[in-house]
Amino acid sequence: MCLQTPTQYTDQMGRSVSVPIHPKRIISLVPSISELLWDLGLEKRLVGITKFCIHPKKMYRTIERVGGTKKIHHNRIDDLNPDLIIANKEENTRPMVEKLEKKYPVWVSDVNDFPSAMEMIEKLGTICGVKENATELIREIKAKRSKWKEKAGSGKKPRVIYLIWRDPWMVVAGDTFVHKMLNEAGYTNAFKDSSRYPKCSMEDMKQLNPDYLFLSSEPYPFKEKHIAELTSVLPEDKIVLVDGELFSWYGSRLLRSYDYFDNLRSRIAF
Numbered sequence: 001m002c003l004q005t006p007t008q009y010t011d012q013m014g015r016s017v018s019v020p021i022h023p024k025r026i027i028s029l030v031p032s033i034s035e036l037l038w039d040l041g042l043e044k045r046l047v048g049i050t051k052f053c054i055h056p057k058k059m060y061r062t063i064e065r066v067g068g069t070k071k072i073h074h075n076r077i078d079d080l081n082p083d084l085i086i087a088n089k090e091e092n093t094r095p096m097v098e099k100l101e102k103k104y105p106v107w108v109s110d111v112n113d114f115p116s117a118m119e120m121i122e123k124l125g126t127i128c129g130v131k132e133n134a135t136e137l138i139r140e141i142k143a144k145r146s147k148w149k150e151k152a153g154s155g156k157k158p159r160v161i162y163l164i165w166r167d168p169w170m171v172v173a174g175d176t177f178v179h180k181m182l183n184e185a186g187y188t189n190a191f192k193d194s195s196r197y198p199k200c201s202m203e204d205m206k207q208l209n210p211d212y213l214f215l216s217s218e219p220y221p222f223k224e225k226h227i228a229e230l231t232s233v234l235p236e237d238k239i240v241l242v243d244g245e246l247f248s249w250y251g252s253r254l255l256r257s258y259d260y261f262d263n264l265r266s267r268i269a270f
Contacts, residue, residue, distance in 0.1 A: 009127055012110040012120060013089060019105045022129035023084035027077060029069060029096075030088040033109065033124070034059065036251030037086075040125060040133045047080045055245075055253070072096060078103075086124070113180040114145070117250040141254045145184070148258035152265070157188045158211035164197060164244070165220045171200045178216075181247045185261040187212075202233050212268065213237050216244035240268055 006018040027048035028034040034053035037046050048066045049059065066076045069091045077085070082104055087097050089110040100106050107127065109120045118138050125134020162172045162182060172178040173194035182189050190210045191198065205213065213230060215222035227239045245253055246260040 006105075009107065009123070011107045012116065012123070013108045015108060017105050017107050019107065019127055020083045023082075023105075023127070025080065025082045025084070026128070027066060027080060027082045027085045028053065029066075029072065030086060030091050030109065031055070031069070032245075032249035032251040032253060033086055033088070033120075034063075035249070035253060036121065036124070037128070039252040040128070040130045040137065042128055042130060045128070047082060048077065070096070074099070084127070111250040112175070112177055114184065117177075117254065118142075121251065137252060137255075141252075144255060144258040148184075148262060151262065152186050157183075157186055159190045159208075160187045160212045160214050161190045161200065161205060161208060161210045162214045162216060162242075162247070163200070163220075163222065164216050164218075166222070166226065168199045169201065169205075170197050173198055177250055178247050181257065184257075185247070186265065205230075205234055205237070211238065213239045214242045215239065216242055216247065218244035218248070238268070240264075 006020055009017050009019055011017050024045050025047045026037065026042065026045050028037055028046065029050055031050065031053045034046065034049045035055045038056060038059045043059065046059070046063055049063045050067060050069050051065045052069055054060050064076065064080060066080070067073045070093055077100070085100055085104050085106045087106055087108045089108055097106050097108060111117050111120050118141070121134050121138055125131045160182065162178060164170055164172060171191050172189065173196055174189060174192040175195055176197070179189050179192065190208045213234070215226055222241060224241070227241065230237070230239050242264065243260060246257045
């Protein structure tokens with residue numbers, strides 16, 4: 001491990017993590033945070049990412065990939081000799097974090113809503129020595145959000161089922177970041193009273209009778225053919241493909257989310 005004077009930081013799980021001042025060899029195991037670090041100007045200090053860290057393309061092409069978000073290659077991480085690893089409560093596994101923290105500082109994010117997303121950006125900006133960049137990014141995101149909220153107003157909030165998986169069909173429920181972003185976008189989650197990512201049968205969809213079915217582009221890559229599949233069973237439902245990254249990525253991609261919500265509302269004309 002790189003030897004630098006450490007400072008104690010508290011991560012979003014309430015854990016105290018000893019991190020070198022302005023870490024110089026950072027590994028991110030979270031796709032949205034990898035993009036965030038790059039956008040904060042840390043591209044020269046980012047040494048490792050996952051195979052799902054696809055944005056921006058230059059980062060994906062040039063930075064060493066250490067595995068996925070659930071399974072990593074520990075030998076690659078050892079070769080990279082990081083002085084900070086960034087993980088996430090939901091994206092990564094507890095055994096993974098526990099094994100890594102025996103050797104390296106592991107800062108764990110836990111983002112459940114807009115305020116905790118802003119907190120994550122601010123904290124990582126401070127830890128990595130780019131606080132001014134993080135502050136400016138937060139300002140820009142909040143400005144986009146305010147502009148959207150002013151335009152959207154407080155009118156009708158259509159009920160939606162937000163599908164994230166097929167075979168079995170699975171949806172997002174009320175205790176997820178995507179649920180909070182659905183609210184931000186002006187929708188009511190038909191599964192708001194359920195927990196996490198429940199299964200949902202075709203019969204469930206019929207009985208709930210939402211205004212829209214949203215088919216997310218991730219983690220399952222829904223396509224036009226899946227609209228046809230669902231329409232054959234639910235001919236009265238309005239089914240829409242949506243960009244899952246703009247509902248679920250909680251870093252710098254939030255800069256694009258509110259314009260997307262505006263365009264989506266215009267496209268489906270509610």
